[in-house]
Amino acid sequence: MGRIIAVHSYKGGTGKTLMAINLATALVQRGKKVCLLDLDFRAPSLYAVLKADGSEYWLNDYLNGVCEIKRVLVDSTEKSGLNGGRLLLGLANPNTEAIRDMTAKDRKWEMRALGRLLALKNSLLNDMELDYIIFDTSPGLQYSSINAIVSADVVLVVTTQDTSDVLGTRRMIQELYDLFDKKAALLLNKALLSSSSFEKEMKEIAVQYEKTYNLPVLEVIPCFCDVLKAGGTFIFSKEKPDHPFTKLLEEIATKIEKS
Amino acid sequence: MSRTLEKTEARLLEKIKESLDKLNEKMEVFIELQKSEQKGGLVAGMPDLPETLDVMTLLSLPDHLRKTAIAICKLGEATADETAEHTKRARAVESGYLNQLVLMGYLKKERRGRKAYFYVEK
Numbered sequence: 077m078g079r080i081i082a083v084h085s086y087k088g089g090t091g092k093t094l095m096a097i098n099l100a101t102a103l104v105q106r107g108k109k110v111c112l113l114d115l116d117f118r119a120p121s122l123y124a125v126l127k128a129d130g131s132e133y134w135l136n137d138y139l140n141g142v143c144e145i146k147r148v149l150v151d152s153t154e155k156s157g158l159n160g161g162r163l164l165l166g167l168a169n170p171n172t173e174a175i176r177d178m179t180a181k182d183r184k185w186e187m188r189a190l191g192r193l194l195a196l197k198n199s200l201l202n203d204m205e206l207d208y209i210i211f212d213t214s215p216g217l218q219y220s221s222i223n224a225i226v227s228a229d230v231v232l233v234v235t236t237q238d239t240s241d242v243l244g245t246r247r248m249i250q251e252l253y254d255l256f257d258k259k260a261a262l263l264l265n266k267a268l269l270s271s272s273s274f275e276k277e278m279k280e281i282a283v284q285y286e287k288t289y290n291l292p293v294l295e296v297i298p299c300f301c302d303v304l305k306a307g308g309t310f311i312f313s314k315e316k317p318d319h320p321f322t323k324l325l326e327e328i329a330t331k332i333e334k335s
Numbered sequence: 336m337s338r339t340l341e342k343t344e345a346r347l348l349e350k351i352k353e354s355l356d357k358l359n360e361k362m363e364v365f366i367e368l369q370k371s372e373q374k375g376g377l378v379a380g381m382p383d384l385p386e387t388l389d390v391m392t393l394l395s396l397p398d399h400l401r402k403t404a405i406a407i408c409k410l411g412e413a414t415a416d417e418t419a420e421h422t423k424r425a426r427a428v429e430s431g432y433l434n435q436l437v438l439m440g441y442l443k444k445e446r447r448g449r450k451a452y453f454y455v456e457k
Contacts, residue, residue, distance in 0.1 A: 187389040188457055194409055222390040226405065255394060255401065 078109075078201040081332070082211040082228035084221055086244035090234040091265040093121045094303070096212040098313040098322075099232075102329035104153065104161040105314075108207040111149065111200055113166040115224045116214040117178040120168035125308050126152055134169035136178060139189045145199050156311060164206070178220075186219045193227035216244075217252060225252065230335075231260040232294065235285075237268060242288065249289055261292045263328070266299040274298065295328050297321065353449060360451065364434050386440040388455050403432040407442060412454035 083096040093116075100112040113135060114122035131150040133143045149164045156163055169175075181189070200206045211228060213221040225231055231253060235245045253260045264285055269277050282293040300321050306312050313322040386392065388408070393401055406421040407413060413421070415430035422429060433453045436442040443456045 183387040183389045183391070187387050187455070190390060190408060191411075191455070191457065219390060222394075226390055226393070226408075252394075255398070256405070257402075 078205075078207045078209065079230060080197065080201070080209045080211065080228045082213055082224045082231045083234060084213045084225060084231055085215050085234040085241075086248050087236075087238070087241045088119070088215045090215070090236050090241065091263075091297075092116075092215070092234050093125065093212050094308065094312070095232065095234055095263055095265070095325075096210050097122070097125055097311055098325045099328060099332070100163060100208075100210050101156070101158060101311050101313050102325050103208055103332075104158045104163045106329065106333070107160040109162040109164075109205065110208045110210060111164040111166065111206050112210045113212065114168040115211050115220055117168045117220055118175055118214055118218075120170040120175075121308075122165065122212060123167045123170055125311070126156060126165055131167070134174070135166045136169045136174055138166070139192055141188065141192070145196060146204075157314060161207070181219070186223065189219075190223045190226060193223055196227065217248065222252065225258060226256055229259065230332075231258050232263055233260055233291070234263045234265050235289075236264070236266050246289055249291060261294040262286075262289060263294055264296045267296050269298050294331055295324055297324050356449070360430065360434070363431050364438070366431070388441045392441070400432055400436060403429060404436055404441060407433075407436075407453055407455060412452045414450050414452055418453070 081099075083092045083099070085092050096112060100110045103110045112122065112126075114120050115135070117136065131148060133147045135148055137143050138145050138148050145166070148166045150167075151162065152165045153161070153163045196209060200209055211224045213224040215221065233245060233249070233253075235241055249260065252258075262285060264281065267278065267281055269281075271277050278296040278298070281296050285293050285296075298320075300319070302316070302319060303312055303321050306315075312319070313325050316322055388404060393404055393408075396404060402422050402424075403418060406418050410417060410421060415426050415433055418433060419426040419429040433442065434444070437444045437453065441455070442453050445452050445454070
């Protein structure tokens with residue numbers, strides 16, 4: 077049976093979407109069937125990178141109970157230039173009115189939305205036999221991100237060395253993941269390395285952060301100017317297969333497959 | 336002759352077990368009711384005022400009840416046996432927690448034949 081991975085973080089701009097897209101890509105290129113869902117309804121972003129079109133429905137519609145999940149998903153394998161497996165996309169509606177609508181939902185609606193997210197395990201992992209569902213969530217503690225976390229099997233927490241991010245992430249782990257008994261692991265992104273012996277320093281940082289959070293650090297990803305320069309206009313790991321960022325993402329995919 | 340007797344006995348035992356099960360469940364509700372009364376008025380106006388079991392509510396529940404409530408969210412609807420299988424806790428324990436969640440207004444309980452099913456009212 078496949079697994080649901082939620083990519084989450086305390087603050088915005090940590091690199092959740094970048095990680096979610098490139099992790100999905102790495103898994104697809106290993107022959108896996110992956111469904112990538114944009115659950116950041118306040119600031120949808122997958123549509124901008126993957127430029128998927130052709131679907132008549134958004135994820136918003138699925139959560140509103142308007143349609144089945146199959147009507148939302150678009151097969152983006154070919155368009156994204158990927159080989160091996162399959163990449164299915166479910167996008168959040170980026171129109172301002174849709175964003176406003178999603179922020180004004182009541183508790184009853186959020187309860188039903190949780191039910192619909194939980195049902196994906198059956199419809200996508202069981203019936204469609206997908207290997208992974210990856211949730212690109214909204215940051216922090218709000219309904220849509222907590223619903224995603226409760227529905228996921230594993231949470232990948234993207235964090236940076238920023239102090240407010242560190243403090244907030246630590247609280248979030250204790251007051252959210254622990255309460256829901258969630259299996260979680262950290263991705264330390266945009267790490268600033270000073271020495272020339274990168275690998276040694278990355279290991280030291282990993283040990284330090286594992287102590288801080290009491291969670292395994294899956295990978296330390298240095299701050300790469302090339303990644304920032306790309307500005308999310310293309311799938312980085314696909315365009316730059318030999319870049320160290322891509323290599324690290326491949327290692328993350330290997331660890332996830334083994335876990 | 337003796338076989339018919341055995342059958343009658345078996346049926347009788349089955350009926351006794353059924354009644355005991357029902358009695359047991361009523362007792363559990365009774366115990367929970369008493370507990371909530373002691374805590375000061377969980378009961379007042381409760382069952383006819385359904386509460387919303389959203390994630391923020393889940394977060395506010397005590398650990399032992401949260402586990403049971405999440406199990407029902409995941410299973411859709413379930414008996415105490417099925418819930419216990421999911422949470423890996425004893426059936427009697429789960430039955431108590433489920434009935435408590437019903438009393439608190441978060442879950443609904445429906446009897447179908449010999450089994451009681453618990454679910455979240457959507």
